[in-house]
Amino acid sequence: MQNSNLKNFSNLLLATLFISTSGVLGKYIALPTEVIIWFRASLAMVFLYVYCTSKKIDLRIHSKKEYLPFFMSGVFMAAHWVTYFYALKLSNVALGILSLYTFPIITALLEPFFFKMKFDPVYIALGLLILGGVSFLVPEFNLESTQVKGILFGVFSALCYAIRILILKKHVANYNGTMLMFYQTVIITILLLPTLFFMDLSGLQSQFPFLLLLALLTTAVGHSLMLHSLKFFSATTTTIISSLQPIFGIGLAVFFLNEIPNSNTYLGGGLILITVAIESVRSKK
Numbered sequence: 001m002q003n004s005n006l007k008n009f010s011n012l013l014l015a016t017l018f019i020s021t022s023g024v025l026g027k028y029i030a031l032p033t034e035v036i037i038w039f040r041a042s043l044a045m046v047f048l049y050v051y052c053t054s055k056k057i058d059l060r061i062h063s064k065k066e067y068l069p070f071f072m073s074g075v076f077m078a079a080h081w082v083t084y085f086y087a088l089k090l091s092n093v094a095l096g097i098l099s100l101y102t103f104p105i106i107t108a109l110l111e112p113f114f115f116k117m118k119f120d121p122v123y124i125a126l127g128l129l130i131l132g133g134v135s136f137l138v139p140e141f142n143l144e145s146t147q148v149k150g151i152l153f154g155v156f157s158a159l160c161y162a163i164r165i166l167i168l169k170k171h172v173a174n175y176n177g178t179m180l181m182f183y184q185t186v187i188i189t190i191l192l193l194p195t196l197f198f199m200d201l202s203g204l205q206s207q208f209p210f211l212l213l214l215a216l217l218t219t220a221v222g223h224s225l226m227l228h229s230l231k232f233f234s235a236t237t238t239t240i241i242s243s244l245q246p247i248f249g250i251g252l253a254v255f256f257l258n259e260i261p262n263s264n265t266y267l268g269g270g271l272i273l274i275t276v277a278i279e280s281v282r283s284k285k
Helices: 004-027 033-054 064-090 092-100 104-115 120-135 146-168 177-197 204-232 233-241 246-257 264-284
Strands: none
Touching: 004 064, 004 092, 004 204, 004 246, 033 064, 033 177, 033 204, 064 092, 064 146, 064 177, 092 120, 092 146, 092 246, 092 264, 104 120, 104 146, 104 264, 120 146, 120 264, 177 204, 204 264, 246 264
């Protein structure tokens, strides 16, 4: 029993690490952002389809009424991936990941607009803490600065991801998580297909191994392993472990890209992660 628990915990950590590689790969791959995301989605789509069929996961959508939310969630997932990778390209991995990690608070702030629930004033305080964290990341707000542009793209990416979560929230209980991820990749593949006809693909051959890594390790294996691991732990445990993603991502960037965060990044990132941790504990009570 103890060995089984250790294995499940190791799988959860491994899934978190795999998903964290998106920052380093997104920064490193020398191709236009939209092209990277198309290959990430299309290759992951193939891997996820093979996985779903091998595990006999039902890929049918139960009702025509769900076609629109499935499609819109894919649109916002595409916007999330594209803008996140722009954030990485314009700034650095640490700033990109930390600005994206504002999404839990954005989700909490938007939730009353999507569902019939009372707005909790505590979220105003948490939102201010997040703004405080972002202000440390951007000590001088100058729209001509690529770092500022990167952080703005990261926060917009967080907004898109939060909306995608809220759109799918009603449907998560009725479908397998890998099946939902499969349809996300199908929609993204279709939406971004036109970019292949007018964007530069000259470096594709040399970059393809890294695209394969992004699609297989980060997207298909990482997300599938995460979904599998969630069955064995409480929501609180999984939230705490998933909070390691920015730490893993920044650590990988230091090791592989030699991107050393400055003191403001540590202060702002710490404030953002503490705010997310507070909300995680509150929401599980």
